Amino acid sequence: QVTLKESGPGMLQPSKTLSLTCSFSGFSLSTSGMVVSWIRQPSGKSLEWLAAIDWDGDKYYNPSLKSRLTVSKDTSNTQVFLKITSVDIADTATYYCARRRVYYGYWYFDFWGPGTMVTVSS
């Protein structure tokens, strides 16, 4: 059974670096066609895709945020990390990690974590 769960600091100050962890089970990120992505959602607003890392270790970033984002994974392929530098109030959101996989040529996000809320405030 596939599960993902995000963890983070809850609250941090502007200009700091936000570190998020996605812990998952039920699949291996080393399996071909598997990807873990980060997506965020400010309260009451839509979703924004941030970054992804795939089974080969290739990394993908939203160009509008690329200079501030770093995605990585652990060597056991059970955790994925996201760092966002120089946070400000606009980074306040619920952050989700989600599994993306390919199925007969179709890609989709089939499993999502419950999300972790991050508030940037002084």
Place this chain on the structure above:
Amino acid sequence: NTVMTQSPTSMFISVGDRVTMNCKASQNVGTNVDWYQQKTGQSPKLLIYGASNRYTGVPDRFTGSGSGTDFTLTISNMQAEDLAVYYCLQYNYNPFTFGSGTKLEIK
């Protein structure tokens, strides 16, 4: 970025209604569009992938259609448990972009 414009923003509906919502892409995205359902306080759930393919376990009252720039999600025979916000997503171009959502509310 590819802008996904969803309409309407919200709909007031009754149980049993047929509901149609739309998503228009600012450029041709082929059929690389998914639809997700998000209930209050929950993470999004996949309904439709590749514009028209119903995901495993999704009731057949949900139907997706379209290609190119125009996409539609239809719910026939609306049920109370379908009250949610629905988002389209294009993944043809980086960055992936979501629509602003269509919220279904009870009339």
